[in-house]
Amino acid sequence: MKNFLLFLGLISIFSCEKEVVQTKDVVKAKQINAVILTIDSITKYSSINEDWFSIASNKSYNVSTEFFNNDSLGNITNLTNMIIDSNYTVKYELYPSTKSNITILDKNKIGNNLGLLFNIKTTTPEFGFMDVKVCNNKCESIFKYQYSFIVATP
Numbered sequence: 001m002k003n004f005l006l007f008l009g010l011i012s013i014f015s016c017e018k019e020v021v022q023t024k025d026v027v028k029a030k031q032i033n034a035v036i037l038t039i040d041s042i043t044k045y046s047s048i049n050e051d052w053f054s055i056a057s058n059k060s061y062n063v064s065t066e067f068f069n070n071d072s073l074g075n076i077t078n079l080t081n082m083i084i085d086s087n088y089t090v091k092y093e094l095y096p097s098t099k100s101n102i103t104i105l106d107k108n109k110i111g112n113n114l115g116l117l118f119n120i121k122t123t124t125p126e127f128g129f130m131d132v133k134v135c136n137n138k139c140e141s142i143f144k145y146q147y148s149f150i151v152a153t154p
Contacts, residue, residue, distance in 0.1 A: 031069055032067045032068070032069060032079055032134065032142075032143040033068070033069055033070055034046065034047050034048050034067070034068040034069070034070045034076070035047040035065060035066070035067055035068070035132055035145045036065070036066045036068065037053060037063055037064070037065055037132075037147070038063065038064045038065075038066070039053070039055065039061050039062075039063050040061055040062055040063075041062070041064075045147070047145050047147070048070055051146070051147060051148060052147055052148035052149060052150065053147055053148075053149050053150075054149070054150040054151075054152055055120070055122055055149065055150075055151055055152070056122065056151070056152055056153070056154040057122050057123060057124055057125045057126075057151050057152065057153055057154065058122060058123060058124075058154075059121075059122055059154070060119060060120070060121045060122075061119065061120050061121075061122075062105070062117070062118075062119050063117070063118050063119070063120060064116060064117050065080075065090055065115070065116050065117075065118075065132065066078060066080045066116075067079045067080050067083060067134065067143070068080075080116065083116070083134060084108065084109075084114065084116070086136075087108050087109060087110055087112075087137060088108075088134050088135060088136055088137075088142070089108065089112060089113060089114060089115050089134075089135050090114065090115030090116055090132065090133065090134055090135070091115060091131075091132075091133045091135055092115065092118065092130055092131065092132060092133075093130065093131040093133070094128055094129070094130050095128060095129055095131075096128060096129075098126060098128040099122075099123040099124055099126060100120055100121065100122045100123065100126070100128070100149075100151060101120070101121045102118050102119070102120050103118060103119045103121070104117070104118050105117040105118055105119055122151045123151075124151070125151050125152055125153050126150075126151045127148070127149070127150050127151075128148075128149055128151075129146055129147070129148055129149070130146070130147045130148075130149055131144055131145070131146050132144070132145045132146075132147065
């Protein structure tokens with residue numbers, strides 16, 4: 001009987017499939033909960049500290065976006081590379097009827113807009129909102145954050 005149980009145990013150990021953890025599951029498990037926008041490689045706006053940003057009218061800005069997990073102990077993990085590796089895309093939505101315009105500047109591995117680098121071109125002074133979304137290949141949002149923004153007269 002002992003040999004039979006040992007035999008069953010060995011069969012179950014060696015017959016199990018290895019579990020392959022996909023990057024998208026890691027991103028979800030790590031739970032993106034912070035975004036940092038860097039405008040013209042100088043000014044950083046972190047969702048940890050602020051939920052708005054200000055830029056001048058009639059200008060063009062290059063912006064990079066990074067995504068993080070900020071845990072309860074204050075440990076911050078950069079998840080941006082996981083987004084790149086999973087072929088997710090980052091989308092931005094400006095509203096209400098804003099006159100500013102966003103152009104995505106980078107592509108992912110399969111040639112689609114990635115969205116970690118973009119250009120925002122402003123016209124007239126205004127106040128609005130910008131949603132930052134990480135989307136899977138079915139355009140389902142797995143993360144969303146909303147910044148308020150002000151386009152001010154320089």
